[in-house]
Amino acid sequence: MVNCVKKRLNLAKKRFFMSKNIAVILSGCGHLDGSEIRESVIGLVALSEFGAEPHFFAPNVDESVINHNNNEQMGQKRNALLESARISRGNIKDLSAAKMTNFDGIFFPGGSGAASVLCNFATKGVNAVALPEVERIISESLEQKKPIAACCIAPALLACATNSLSPKLTLTLGATSSASKTVESMGITHKECQANEIVCDNDRKVVTTPAYMSDASLFNISVGVRKMIKQMIDWT
Template sequence: MGIRRRSGVLGFLGAQLDFDECGLVQRGAWDAELPDEATANGVKKEKVEQEEEAVEEEEGTKRSAGLNVLTGCGMMDGTEISEAISTAIHLYKHNIRPDFYAPNIDVCASINHYTGCLESSDIPRNALVEAARIARSCIRPICKCKVCEYALLIIPGGAGVIRTLSDFSSAGNDCIVHPELRNIITEFRTQCKPIGTMCMASVLIAKVLPGSTVTLGKTSPKEQWPYASAIEKVKKMGAKVTMQNVHGVTYCKKHNLYSTPAWLDAHANYSDVHEGIGKMIAMIKKNMK
C-alpha cells in the first residue's frame, strides 16, 4: 500500500502527515513538531477574531460577546458537548459572539464514554486542553478572562461542573466552587449582567449567589429525572428551585439569572435540549440592556 504525504487535519498548525491509500494517518509520520500551546491557540484565535471582525464590518454590525465557561469534553467528566454547541448556535443567532474559556487544571476523573467506566492513566487529562476540542482550539484559560469585555455569562452542563468546577458530586451542599469561576460569577452579579446555566451548572450559581432561584428539572418520575436528588441539596444552600420541563426556563430577577434543565431530563432528545437552550438565550437577549 502506497504512502501519500500532504497536510492533514492539523495542517493549520504546520504539521505534515503521511496518509495511506485509505486516507489513514501513518504512525510516526510527523515532518515537524507542533508549535507550543500558546502559539497554536494564539494564532488560531487571532485569525478567527480577525475574520469575524471583517464580517461584522462588511455587514455593518457589531456583535456583543458572551463568556462561555467549559471544563473538559464529554458529559460524564467534562462539558456536555451538545449543550455547548447549542449555546454557541443560539448566541450567534442573536448576534452574540461566544468566547470560550476553561480552567487550566486536570480533570478530576476520566470516564470512558463508551463503557461508562473510570479510566486509569498515569497521564492526567487537562480541562482546558480537552475543552479546546469543543471550541475548535479557540479557547483561553479562565484566569485570563476580563468580565468587562462580556455582556453575559453562560455555563453549559455536564459532570465536569460538579467534579472539576466544583466538588458538588462528593460534597453536596457543602461544595466549594473553583475560585476563579466564583470570582467571575460574583463580578457578573455585581455588574448586573445576565448569567445563564443549564443542567447541573445551576448548582454553581446556587452556591455562589445566596437566595438564587434556579431550575434543576423536576423531582418525578424518577426514571425521567434521575438527578432529582440534587434539588434537595441545592435547597439546603438557600436556593429556591422551580420545577421545569426540558423546554422550560426559570428567571431569577434578584440576580438576573436564567436556567433550563437540558439533559437533566433523561427522556429528552437533542431537539428538545436545543429548543430549551434557545428559549433561554432568547430571554436573556430580550432583557439585556
C-alpha cells in the first residue's frame, strides 16, 4: 500500500515538473456550428490526466448559428472566438497569436465548426481549403515535428490544410463514408476505425479517432479520445 502511494506521488511529481503545453484549437461552441463540447471536454480531461496544460485559440471570424434543438439555421452570426470562450472559460486568444515554437503539440476537437469554420470542407469537399492561420499552425506543427491530435470530422481539416504535403497523411474518419471517400480523393490514406480506437501516422506524429463520426456510446468515444491524447503526449 505504501509503495503504491509512493509510486503515485512520484508520477504526480514527474507530471508536474514535466508539464507539456498543448495548443487547443476551437471553432465555436456546439456540435452543429462550432466545436463539439463533449469531445473538447474529454480531451481536456485527458490532457490534465497526462500532465499537459491547454492553451486555447480560435479564429476571430463570424460563423452561422444553428438552433441545436431543431437543427435549423437561426439566420444570425456569432463570433467563433467569443463562442469558443464558453468552452475555455475565457482565457482564449486569436489563432493568429499561436506559434508552435511555444507548444509541444496541438489538439483539434471535432464538431461541424472544424469543417465549416476552420475550413470549408462542409461545402467545398475535395476542393476545400483551410483558413490561412489554420494552415499555418498545422504546417508549423509538421515542420517542427510537433504531434497533432484530431478527432471526429477534424481529420478532414488536416486533409484540407496539407494539400502540398507529400506523401499525404494517414488518418481516420471512422467507417467508410462520403466524407472518408472525399479525403481519399484528396490523396489521404484513410483507415477504418472504431470509436474506441485510434489511427496513427507515426512518421508525421498525427493521431486521429472517429469520436462522433461513429454511432457509438459516449464511453467508447471517451476511450478513443483519451487514447488519442495519450499518444500525442507520448510523442512529445
